[in-house]
Amino acid sequence: MELFLKILQIIGYVILAFVCLSVMVVLHELGHFIAGRKLGFKVNEFAVGMGPKILSRKLKSGLVLSWRLIPIGGFCAFEGEDEENPSPGAFNNQKPWKRLIVLAAGVVTNFLSAMIVLSLFFTFSGQTLPYIAPSDDFAEAEGVVYEADEANPENSIITVVTRIEGKPIQMLEPADITRLLNGKDKVTMTVIVRRANAKKGETKEIELVRHPIPVLVPQLDGEGKPVLDENGKPLFEQEKDENGDPKFEDKFGILIGYTRQTFGFFESTARAVRFSFFTAGKILSGLGSLFTGANVAETAGGPVTMIKGLTDIVATGAENTIYVICLFSVNLAIFNALPLPALDGGRMVFTIIEWIRKKPLKRSVEAMIHFVGIVLLFGMAILFDILHFFG
Numbered sequence: 001m002e003l004f005l006k007i008l009q010i011i012g013y014v015i016l017a018f019v020c021l022s023v024m025v026v027l028h029e030l031g032h033f034i035a036g037r038k039l040g041f042k043v044n045e046f047a048v049g050m051g052p053k054i055l056s057r058k059l060k061s062g063l064v065l066s067w068r069l070i071p072i073g074g075f076c077a078f079e080g081e082d083e084e085n086p087s088p089g090a091f092n093n094q095k096p097w098k099r100l101i102v103l104a105a106g107v108v109t110n111f112l113s114a115m116i117v118l119s120l121f122f123t124f125s126g127q128t129l130p131y132i133a134p135s136d137d138f139a140e141a142e143g144v145v146y147e148a149d150e151a152n153p154e155n156s157i158i159t160v161v162t163r164i165e166g167k168p169i170q171m172l173e174p175a176d177i178t179r180l181l182n183g184k185d186k187v188t189m190t191v192i193v194r195r196a197n198a199k200k201g202e203t204k205e206i207e208l209v210r211h212p213i214p215v216l217v218p219q220l221d222g223e224g225k226p227v228l229d230e231n232g233k234p235l236f237e238q239e240k241d242e243n244g245d246p247k248f249e250d251k252f253g254i255l256i257g258y259t260r261q262t263f264g265f266f267e268s269t270a271r272a273v274r275f276s277f278f279t280a281g282k283i284l285s286g287l288g289s290l291f292t293g294a295n296v297a298e299t300a301g302g303p304v305t306m307i308k309g310l311t312d313i314v315a316t317g318a319e320n321t322i323y324v325i326c327l328f329s330v331n332l333a334i335f336n337a338l339p340l341p342a343l344d345g346g347r348m349v350f351t352i353i354e355w356i357r358k359k360p361l362k363r364s365v366e367a368m369i370h371f372v373g374i375v376l377l378f379g380m381a382i383l384f385d386i387l388h389f390f391g
Helices: 002-038 096-124 174-181 265-292 303-314 318-337 344-357 363-390
Strands: 043-058 064-078 127-134 157-164 186-195 202-209 211-214 216-218 236-238 248-251 254-261
Touching: 002 043, 002 064, 002 096, 002 303, 002 318, 096 265, 096 318, 096 344, 127 265, 157 174, 157 254, 265 318, 303 318, 318 344, 344 363
Parallel strands: none
Antiparallel strands: 043 064, 127 157, 127 254, 157 186, 186 202, 211 248, 216 236
């Protein structure tokens, strides 16, 4: 019975992951749809999901609204999008600047929706940021305020870092924090000193300075086993160099942990905008690694990888799910903006060429290029999934 419930739970997480992915794609297509309708394009169908129709309704304007069987994404079908069509409302009969707006609308919608949700998320739930505390090696780190309350952890006073060297903390990777600290003897930080359970605190500037700190190693007995104190914890001693002198290492003397910090709406909005663009930069950097062949199995993945990642996140709770959906939405925006056939960016390139030449390429040729492009993209997605799971 327990195994059956576990299987049902996993299935539920997978379904929720599909729904999350579908929401992002539908928002993208909704951007195309709204821009197209406002600019006079004829839309034949707006669908949620893929595959056979389950429900559909045809409006007086001729637009078909449909709900399809497979809950992955959706589409917005414009009249005459990949063909010659005499209809004045056909996609390819519209002025190039109008088509560029419609093509860009999906990308913009994904990006804006991510920023809006993130700003609300940071306002009401908070952004996870690093906090610093003096390490056991150096308990007097200048400017670091920390009071641990083991009986009531929520009453502990912590120092939350919001900026390092004037740069806002955006991503939560320890490597990024370490990179900002490395190679510097002094580091200026903007911090918020508050109780762990409080939303607000005192903002102040502090300066951390590297100090020589003893390098400690576990004490070993005659058999090479760690020596323990009366509480069963290992004892440490200062390591010595080849000359028998005590070893020291220059450190800031701090420990880094992570906590959630809420902000006012305007500060949260500013952070959401910076976070989205910072994320876009990370994504573009990851895409760049594909061309160099570096860490392809780690940085790339197809739909299976995406669904697996979303499923894992959904299982951790609603807050992380909302957070990661925003990241995936930015990812979807960046990917669709790439100047590759079949993607919005590729179609924009053809539209710009037509605008410059004052005449389009042969529609059948363009359609074939986009078809080959989508086949190659699907093939690459499958390849990346294989590399990710078996590489």
